[in-house]
Amino acid sequence: MTAIKHSLQRDIFTPNDERLLSIVNVCKAGKKKKNCFLCATVTTERPVQVKVVKVKKSDKGDFYKRQMAWELRDLTEVDAKDANKENPEFDLHFEKVYRWVASSTAEKNSFISCIWKLNQRYLRKKVEFVNVSAQLLEESVPSGENQSVAGGDEDALDDYQELNAREEQDIEGMMEVCEYAISNAEAFAEKLSSELQVLDGANIQSIMASEKQVNILMHLLDEALAEVDTIEGKLSSYEEMLQSVKEQMDQISQSNRIIQISSTNNHKLLGEIEFLVNHMDLSKGHIKALQDGDLSSPKGIEACINASEALLQCMNVALRPGHEKLTAVKQQQQLFCELRDTFARRLTNHLNNVFVHQGHDQSSTLAQNTAELTLPKHHPLHRDLLRYAKLMEWLKSTQREKYEGLSRTYVDYMTRLYDREIKDFFEVAKIKMAGTTKEGKNKFGLHGSSGKLTGSTSSLNKLAVQGSNSRRSQSSSLLDMGNMSASDLDVADRTKFDKAETDDTDGAIQTKPSASEHRNSMSNEKDMVRMMMTKIFACIEMELNSLIALGDKIDTFNSLYMLVKMSHHVWTAENVDPASYLSTTLGNVLVTVKRNFDKCIFGQIKQMEEVKISKKSKVGILPFVTSFEEFAELAETIFRNAERRGDLDKAYVKLIRAIFTNVEKVANESQKTPRDVVMMENFHHIFSTLSRLKISCLEAERREAKHKYTDYLQAYVINSLGQPLEKLNHFFEGVEARVAQGVREEEVSYQLAFNKQELRKVIKEYPGKEVKKGLDNLYKKVDKHLCEEESLLQVVWHSMQDEFIRQYKHFEGLIGRCYPGSGITMEFTIQDMLEYFSSIAQSH
Structure with a gap:
């Protein structure tokens, strides 16, 4: 350790x-x-x-x-x-x-x-x-x-106290005086002891000598103590005096505090009084307006509006705690309630009378608008009602039951008014529409001339464009067909039908049932307005569907006009408010129109499938091919810039595929006209129609029609031309067979059946006169097969000329290769052939 x-x-x-x-x-x-x-x-x-x-x-x-x-x-x-x-x-x-x-x-x-x-x-x-x-x-x-520290571990602590600096200096000085301090410690200790005794004696003598001074000092201390007692007495008296002053100052401070509290309370009380006076005081003019204000004149209505707003502010003021216990406040609140009830009763009775009067309004009837056949305008009625907009809002916020009852009254009488006018309007429209054509005729059938549109293409486009561009936002004429007396439904009939537009922006559909129909961002407000309009204009959708059904019965092609027009109206309404009553109603009607349009397309396809051809006459251009052309021309003018172009494109595809299928079906069933001619002529007509109209969605079908037309033209030319030089054809077929069997071309002439003598014998049988005679008979045969409408005779004849020349060159090539140096040639030249074909075509 x-x-x-x-x-x-x-x-x-x-x-x-x-x-x-x-x-x-x-x-x-x-x-x-x-x-x-x-x-x-x-x-x-x-x-x-x-x-x-x-x-x-x-x-x-x-x-x-x-x-x-x-x-x-x-x-x-x-x-x-x-x-x-x-x-x-x-x-x-x-x-x-x-x-x-x-x-x-x-x-x-x-x-x-x-x-x-x-x-x-x-x-x-x-x-x-x-x-x-x-x-x-x-x-x-x-x-x-x-x-x-005594005892203990010597390694831990030393058993001595350390000297301070002064003690060390004194010891060092003492040891310097005594040179023997270190060598003779006992002598040094004795010397220190003797000096200590001398100092002790001196100290005792000094204490005894200073006894007199000590007595004097004690006397002075006694006097000082007595003086201190005197001062303490004075201080006590001063303290008592100060205590009295302190009590007086406390009383003054308490009084000032009470005064301050009183002043603060007075200011607060004054503020409360000013608050009640400013927020719960209704002027005499407002009270008079609420009790007796004229609700018929503009000035009276304005005064009532101001008074009702002031009353509502007074009634809705946020009272502070305790105000409701004040008698004056209770009395004022009771006064406000009485004024509110009185004015609400007056306003309800007055607006009830207004609604009843407007519901029986006969100032603007349908008979007065017969010239243009538009719904009567009710702008004066709307203007009169709009003046009560703010009062209706006030009534809604204060007397909900009266407001709802008033709304029901309004809906009831306005329903009677608009129901009568709308039904009269649509009845006259149906009469005028039905008067323009004979009922019960299929004007666009596929069975005969009655299915054709009369009039030139230019007039059709002109009239149709005028109809399709007439998107009037103001009051428009509806079925202005009174002067139409034609027995058949021609182009003018259809374009007249295009003018059939209900006035959906300034007529009944856009009318404002009441001031409560002001725009409100709250969903329940919109729901209420939509519900009111649904009740008021309950007959709109039914009458529109009835009118659409009549138009579709007169002519199914009317569904095209209706689809474009109704789509535009729905699109316009949805841009304003997709959830509005107008948007919803027109959307429902649009579904019916779209269904009629689909039925029209289906009907055309069904008529294609049911078409029958005469067994004794040539086919020519099929009726449904012509009808599709007429349909496409009419549809393109109607649907130009239309919002529902996609519906027409889908219909186009369905129709064209059905046409392709049924043209081939008719061609297979044809007995008088060759199948290739039926296919060639009809697909040529389809290709021409699609190329002229430039319908983008049918570009693939246009190319397909061209391809079919070209294929069947070539097939017809080959089949009809056949082998005009029959024996020569058989001869060279044998030559080609020998070559195919391995005989060299230059050795074919050594074959007994195909020597030069046999070739000359066959060529002599086809002099130029006989060839021309055969071609003339072929021209007459082709002329019988082809129809005049499509004008394909010269095209077919030119193709036959090209095919004949190709065969001629083929024969010459075989003679040159298989009979070289023989000098054998045909009895006629290519130039002779060109003159034969040209002269035959000109002679007919």
């Missing part, structure tokens, strides 16, 4: 100017034993600091390191656990309790003893030692003002 102590002193404490006094090897109680050392140290410099330092070996184990330190003045208790038995455990109470187990009881006792001595010597606040043997605690011996 001495070696460890020496090592710790040298490595840890000397560098820090500390001196190690005691050491104990310990470990923490109750844990895995990791030994460390607790060291008691003091600093070598003044003021002296006493510490308990925890030292631990490093992790590598080759040196010690300082881990923790506590000031001894922070130690409050040392618990040795047992004063009678040997026990290595002890506790040190700093800011918390540290429990240790020493390696031996002797080391623990030595360390505790050292702590006790350091505590006695350096600390004013003594540490409490518990369960410590009395033998370890030595009594301290006082010496002057300091306490010395």
Whole structure:
């Protein structure tokens, strides 16, 4: 342990100017034993600091390191656990309790003893030692003002008190005077003792000589005490006087505080009175307006509006706590309630009368608008009602039941008015619509001439464009067909139908049922307005559907116009408010129109499938092909810039695919006209129509139609031309067969059946005159097969000319390769052939 102590002193404490006094090897109680050392140290410099330092070996184990330190003045208790038995455990109470187990009881006792001595010597606040043997605690011996540490470990503390600086100087001076102080200590001690006795005697004599001065001093002290008593008496009297003044000042302060409180209360009371007067006072003019104001004149209505708003503000004022208990406030509130009830009753009765009057209004009837056939305008009625908008809002917020009852009255009478006008309007519209055509005829059938549109294409486009562009937002004419007397439904009929527009922006549908229909962001407001309009205009949807059904019955193609118009109206309404009554109603009608449009397309497809052709006459251009052209021309003018173009494109695809299928079906069933001619002519017509109309969604079908037309033209030419030089064809077919069997071309002439003599014999059978005669018969045959409408005769004839020339060149090529140097040629040339074809075409 001495070696460890020496090592710790040298490595840890000397560098820090500390001196190690005691050491104990310990470990923490109750844990895995990791030994460390607790060291008691003091600093070598003044003021002296006493510490308990925890030292631990490093992790590598080759040196010690300082881990923790506590000031001894922070130690409050040392618990040795047992004063009678040997026990290595002890506790040190700093800011918390540290429990240790020493390696031996002797080391623990030595360390505790050292702590006790350091505590006695350096600390004013003594540490409490518990369960410590009395033998370890030595009594301290006082010496002057300091306490010395007696007994104990000599290594821990020295048994002497340190001299202060002055004492050291005095001793050094004394020892310098006595040269023998060091060599003869006894003589020096005797000398000091004799001098001490001399000083003691001198001190006693000095005390006895100063007795007189002490008596004088005591007398002065007595006088001073008497003077102090006098001053204390005066101070007491002064204090009593000040106490009286203090009481008076307290009374004054209390009075001032009461005055301040009173002033504050008065200001607050005045503020409350001003608040009640400013917010709960209704002028006499407002009271008179509420009681007797004229609800018919604009000035009277304005005065009532101002008065009702002022009344509502007074009734809705947020009263402060306690106001409702004031009698004046109660009386004023009662007055407000009476005025509210009185005015609400007057307003309800007046508006009831207004609604009843408007419901029986006959000032603007349908008969007065027969020229344009528009719904009567009710702008004056709307203008009169709008003046009551704010009053209706007031009634809604104050008398909800009266407001709802008034709304029901309005809906009831307006329903009667609009129901009568709308039904009359649609009845006249139906009469005029039905008067323009004969009922019961299929105007766009696929069975005959009745399915054709009359009039030139230019007039059709002109009339249709005028109809499709007439998107009037103001009052528009509805079915202005009174002067139409044609027996058949022609182009003009259809374009007239296009003018059929209900006035949905300035007529009945956009009317404002009441002032409550002002725009309100609240969803329940919109729901209420929508519900009122649903009741008022309950017949609108039914009448529109009836009108649409009549138009569809007259002519199914009318669904095109209706789809475009209704789609535009729905689109316009949805841009304003997708959830509005108008948008919802027109949307429902649009569903019906779309269904009719789909039925129209389905009807056309069904008529295609049911078409029958005559067995005795040539087919020509099929009726449904012509009808599709007419339909497409009409649809393109109607749907130009339309919002529902997609519906037409889908219908186009359905129709064109049905046409393709049924053209092929008819061609297969045809007995008079060759199949290739039916396919060629009709697909040529379809290709021409699609190329002219430039319908983008049918571009693929246009290319397909062109391809089919070209294929069937070529097939017809080949089949119809056949083999005009039949024997020559058979001869060269045999030549080609020999070559295919392996005979060299230049050796074919050595074959008995295909020698030069046989070739000359066959060529002589086809002189130019016979060839021309055969071509003339072929031209007549083709002319019988082709129809005049499509004008494909010259195209087919030119294709046959090209095919004939191709065959001629093929024969010449075989003669040149198989009969070289023979000088054999055809009886006619290519130039002769061109003249034959040209002269035949011109002669017919």
